[in-house]
Every structure is written in structure tokens, then in C-alpha cells.
Amino acid sequence: MKEAIVCLLEDDLINGLKYDLNSKYIIKFLHRFNIKVPKVNILGTSKANISEIVNNRDNLDIIIVSGGTGQKHSAQTYETIAECLNVKLVESNLVDETCKCTNRVFVLPENAIILNCESGKFPIVKMDNIYFLPGCPVHLRAALNQFQKHFLSITDTFVYSRYLHVKSNSPKIQELFNEVVDAFKTVEVSINSSEERTNFTITLESTILKDIIFVENYIKGKLKELRMIQEIRCDMLAVYDFARTSNVFLESIKVLEKCFVTYKPDEIFLSFNGGKDCTVLLYLAIAVFNHRILQESSTKIQCVYIQSKEEPFDEIVQFIEETIESYKLPFITIKGTIQEALTDILESEPKYKAVLMGTRRSDPFSETLEAFQMTDKNWPQIMRVSPILDWSYSDVWDFLHQLQIPYCSLYDQGYTSLGHKNNTDFNSALHTKNGYLPAYFLEDGSLERQGRANNNSKNIQSS
Template identity: 30%
Template sequence: MNRFSRISACKRLKITVNHIVGRRMATNNECSAGIIVIGDEILKGQTEDTNSHFICKHLFSLGVKVKKISVIGDDLDTIAREVSLFSKSFTHVITTGGIGPTHDDKTFEGIAKAFDDVLEPNPVLVELCKEYFGPASLDSPKMKLAMVPKSATTVYGYHPETGQKNKFPLVTIKNVYIFPGVPQLLERSFITLEHLFKNPSKDFYTREIYVDKDEVSIADILNTVDSKHNNTVILGSYPDFNNSYYKVKLVLESETKKDLDDACQTLTESLPKDCIVEYDKSPIHHAVDKVYGVVNSCERCEYTKNVREAVKILEECLDKYGLDDLCVGFNGGKDCTVLLHLFYSVAKKKFPVHKDKYKALYIKSKSVFPEVEKFIQISRDKLQFFVQSFSFLVQAQLSLLSLLNPKFQVSTTITTSNETNESHLESFSMTDADWPQFMRVNPLLNWSYKHIWQFLRSLNIPYCSLYDRGYTSLGSMNNTHPNPHLQYIDDRGILSYHPAHTLVNENSERHGRNT
């Protein structure tokens, strides 16, 4: 019997932000899950739900299909009704949120009602609450976390690498697993308890193919491939209108590796050869390996020479000063993005167990682009940098920096050969005598515009979105425009701009800037 429901591929393919070509697998040994996210703050938009994404991703890797996600408020009857329905419908039910000590946390009470149960103090949890909050009566808010459904049980997780036992157990009742709502707590607990959800009878094999074509142009190809393989393989198509490297991500899923390989071969042979992109979706995770892969390669071109030299300078800088006394200059521009990634890679290799955030200095100009501000925030969070921001002239802000952080002996700042008239600069140069005394470290002095983009694009490093809209050099909003050398008229007759990395004449990099 066909394991996949058949629906006409032509009817199924729609040009939307998210759609899937193909039907989900329905097998007798299917292991399903439903997720209930509980919290008024989620429904009001006061808190972003990241828990369901985390849980879905991990359950899929365990062979469990998430069938439904429900987001509900802290209402007793709603919780009871939803838990009861989910418990009857799915193999596993996972709830997150609503188990704190305050009056509006009603998850335990709602789940008890779903199973016609009552709350009572759990001895294990009572002792933990006493240890954490101190002695208290059972009717104290401090003991609310210990009041769980009478028929509930507790289960401890163990760290998969260290084997260390979790201090706090997970509360379960029937097929319902009650997780906290705080993402850090949920993720830590879930990873130690993954064995509870593992489906031993099923493995999923997946592969992703990234395409630099829009969905409309490859729709017929996707329909044909899906018609040929939809008995054994699910083909999903996911457009991304903001990615700098691809336009559509194609995801193939199967229960057997051979079926997956066959479908991937059909798809790659059917797609135009020049549209498949070698894309690294985790460039930060692979930063050390990728950067040092260039350093240790056999290439002897000018680009690899510059990468090796920059890494050597940063290694020498870290040897001299250590991490605590370094501050990386970062303003969201392409050159600074290269520097930040290089610094992160070298620091990670030399100090792999360093837990503190790296330090960066952001000199904020007037009328800064919101896209630049957003990119700085994203880079800060992904690379774990502490960004100190100043809205002064460089000389003034360095004076203030020296007062606020007297231990900063070095400011690693970015200066490239095509952006400065300071030909006297060397890899290590002190600031001028009338300036606050900082050592300026300049790893990219010899890098060209072409090398900056080669580094960013070859390593799939995220950069400010303005560069994809024709900006080649970023200043403030009142003096910066797209580069006229990148202008073109698109198929609709609209004036558009090619992305910055396509600029041929490097000497025209600053065209579009009034200063």
C-alpha cells in the first residue's frame, strides 16, 4: 500500500512564503506529538515563543512527527480542554510554561482537571522547594511548584556527555510532559530527557539544496520530481526573500537513505547547473575550520596571502595582550564584518573555553541606517560580543573609552588600503601623540574590495542587507546612496541595483557617498 497520500502536484504547488510539496508520511509505527504553549504573554506578543521551534527540531531528529502546536492563555478550562484533547490524539504531549509560583500560573491545575485529578504536594518537589526557597508552609507561594497532580510522576534527566543528574525533575502524567517556559531551562531539561521521546522504529534522512532561482522559475521541475518520488520522499520548498546567498531552500525527507539519494540525484540533474548554491547555514559554528582551512590551504594567490597575514597579526595581538584588553572596532560595514569574523575565529581557536563575551566598539554616526543598527545587534548576539556604543567623534570617544575602561590597552580597529590616506600605518600602530594612547591593530591594511567580498561570500558570512540593494560603502543616511555603477532596469521597467559584491571597478567603491 502506498505510504504517502497522493494529491496532484500541480494543485499542491503554490507560491507562498512556506509550503510543502508532497504529503506527510503516515505509517503504522508513526510516533506523533502535540505541543501546547501556555502563557498570556505569548498571545499578547510580550514574549516570543522559541520553545516550539526548539522542540519541533529535536523531535524530528528523534523520529517523532509534531502534528499540532497550540498556543493558549493561562485559563484553567482552556488548559484542561486542550490537554485532554491532545492526550487522546497524540503519542506525546509536551506543554511549556505556566508552572511558576505566581497566581497566573495554572498549568498544573489545568492538567489535573484534564484527567479528573487533584493537586497534592509531591514529596520530592517539596524538599527541592525548601532547599531553594527556604522553609515554608504548604499554602505558601514558595510551595506552589511542589503542588502537582496526584497521579503525576517525576523523572530525572542525565546530561548526555557528563552523565550528571539534573537537580530538578520533570513532572509527567500519563503521556503529558510538563516543561518550564523559560527557554534556557526547557532546552537544558529537554536535551537530558530526549530518550523519553525517541522513536526506535523510525529514522528520518534529510538533505537540503539551496537554489539561486525563484520558485516560479523552478515550479515545473519541482512538480516533476515530486511526481516521480512522492511515494518515498517528501520535497519541501521554502523561499527566503532576505537571504544574501540563495532564494529557495529545498528540503528532501525520507525514511531510507537510498530513496533520498535517488530523489536528490533526480532533482540536482533537473535543476539548472548554475543555480545550485554551496551554502553553509552555520558559518559561525564552522568559523574556525573555514578560516584556518584557507590559512592551511596550498593556494598561493593574493587573497589567501592576505587571509594568512591577517590571522598571523591577530594571533600575535592575542599573544601580546590577551582577550581582556582587546576591543574590536565594529560599525556594521563590510570590512568590519570581515574583521569581526576573523577575530572571532582566531580567538575561538586560541581560547576555546573562554566564556566571557568579546568586546567591540561601535562609533555611531549621525542618521545611521536602521538596517545597520539591526545588523550590529544580530552580529552582537550571534558572535557573543559586548558592544560598547558611542555617539562622539573618534578622538572624543577614545578618551571616554579610556576613562570607562582603563584596562583596555588595545583597540583592534579596521583600516583598509582603499579607505584611508594614512599610508604610514603598520600592522601595529599607536595612536598619534595628541590622542588617547591606544595600540591600533590593523589586520586588513592590504585587503582590496574584491578580497573583502571574496572572504564574505566564500564563507557565507551574513552582512548588512544594504549591500544587496546596491550600496557599496556605508556612511550615514544623509550622505550615502546606492552606487550608480550598479544601476539597471529590471524586466518590469523599474530602476534597480545589483548587489555590491558584483561591482567590477573597485575604484568606484565610494561612488554614491557624498563624503
């Protein structure tokens, strides 16, 4: 296993004027490629600190540096590196998203390699085994997500993760965990647990997909035998902690808060089809609902699965059932088109005034959609509420990974957008000589629906 040291070049962190929003994300990102981070250094932007990083590079596999490359400090940083490496400085035109200056001239050491995406945004500057990333959390995440395949090429491996959340303080859960560890000693799956009050989490990790699925299904079977139901606890503190990294995330919380103030709990339902987007929405909505509304009402969010007339994937149906059971939510399935389903819902339950949707602006017919917008005039009338409208593809996966939220297993097999069996295939952009990479390895979010057959029907759901 390779090791990496993370260095945060931030004077404000040293002075206690800034909160570290990057190290946890970097560590989890590198762990995805089986790269261990034994140490995080918080350093000032002095020449001495930069020199120490460069001079110690031969003793380490990888060094990740966040900060020190913005408009204020980049000149000193790169000059110091050039001195340590005894190389010349050369001019390089890069897009500097951190200061919104597209024509800024960077002066870099001549041996620097610029890892750049097609758009030229959020570059990573690489010198030997040192990677210089933006200090701004939004831009750092964008940079790393653009270069996942680069890091994959370093280790030629990646780690699948599964999380099983159980609410139980019974000794049986610990006995089950010990039994699982003993039963799968010879299987290449790392099995760990953590406990917080009555919340018990079993974490599975493996580089072999079929092995981790086998162990996961075994545990799920045992939980059913013991009548222990998986229960996901929506951590609002973790949600707010994540949201602080971007105004886009904070805006999502504001939309949900406005929705729950504008409409009564029993006037809202959430459209849930098991896709990644509505999985994010469900967690986010419950977290905000519990934080703002639950103490005033015993009502829970109603979930509705609008099932296409086409045959769904078994994995989606299973995931939907497990998710609804885990959240303990009222749930109904309605078969038919979206328009037919809305008609049925509003005729049988005219109290509903708003539907929470996992739509993003990149979805068909959603480019001009507003966070709050009524359905079209020729449709059943209801307010469409779209809290994650401006999230990017990578934002969705960041949220799922950082908060350890279970998602449909099809995404680990190379699907990036889920419909039904007759219009959904693997995404060719994820194809490698060894098969298909998981969905979160897709670096170009515009290719998200590449595995979907053309579908020009309007949709209130997203996958």
C-alpha cells in the first residue's frame, strides 16, 4: 500500500482564523485508491516550510499540498520550489478559478507537469511526487474529481465501500459482527465497525466487487434473522459541515427549509426512484425535516415510487425497499407514466401541494427550471421543489461518500444514470481493459447519461 502525506499551507489555519475543510476530504479521496495517509501537516506559507516539503519528497510515495498556490502566495511557493530543485522558472498560462482571472500568468518550475482538464479549470500542478492543489474547498474537490484516473494509474487499484447502519444496543449485534469477521477471514474484505450510542455501523471495504457484495448480502440476511432492521441516522451536523464547503449546498438547505415552512408536512411527498440524486435528496430532506420540523410534528415525509411500465432492475427495487425500511418512512408505489401517477396521487390525496424532486439542471428539460416551480398547465397542478437543482455530478458523489450513505449497487458496476432494463446500459466512458469502473470515476459530468437510450419525455425524477 502506498502512503501519502497531506500538507495544508494555510496561515489562517495556523492562526485559528479558518476551519480545515480539506484534509478529511483528501484522506477519503486517496483511500479510494488504497493510498494511506498516516499524517497531516498544517503549515504556514513560509519559504522554510515549502523547502522542507520539497526536500523530503524522496522519503515519501506521494505528497499532497493544499493551498499556497493562490494569487497571494503562488510566486513565493514556486520560486522556492525552483530553488530547491535547482531549475528555472517558466511562464505558463492557466485558468485561475480561485481569483476568477482567466488571463493570469503563472510562473512555474520548468519541470512542472500541469494536470489539466479539457476546460482548463482547476489544474493540479505536479512536480515529481508532489501535487499542488487549490486551497479553496470547492476548487480542490473539483480538481481531484477531474483526475481520479490519474491517481488510479498510480496504484492500479481502487476500493469499494459498503455501509450497514443498525440501530441497536443489543449484545447480539456485536456477536454478529464477531461472527462475520471470523466467517470471512479468508475473503479479501476488510470488515470494521463503529458505535455511537445505539447506532452501530459495519463498514466493508474490498478491491473485489463480488466479494464485498457477497459479504454484504450475508450480513443483511443475518440481520433479518435477528430481526434487526437497518436504520440510517441522518446527521444534520454532518450535513451542515459538508454544506459549509459550498454555497450551492447551503442553498439546498435553504430551499428545503423554505419548503417545510411554506407547506405542512402532510402536504408534501418525495419522489424516490432509487437513483443517486433522489438518494441524496432523501437524506438531505430528512436531516433538515428532523432538525426543523420533527419536534413540532409526528408526521414523516411520504415517499412515492413512480414505477415505469417497463421492467425495473431488481437491484433498484431491492434498494428502494431497503432504503424505505431503513428510514422508516410511509411509502407507496404507483405504476405508470409520471403524468398518470401525479393524476392518481392528487385525485386520491388532494391534500398534496408540493413534491420534492431530485432533479438537477443537467437533466432533460431542466435547464431553466426554478427551485420552486409549478407543473406545466397541461399537467396535474403541484409545486415542484428541486433542492439539488444546481448540484454537479461530482457533488452528488461527494455527498454520498463523505456522509457514508448507502446507494444502489448498480452504480458500482459501471452504470451512471439509471432508468429501466430496456433503456439503461453501462457507461462506455468508464470502460477499461478490466471491465467497468464505478460511476463516481466519471470525470466529465456531461457524459452522465451516455448509458441511457434517448428519452424525450418530461420527468420529475432523476437517477
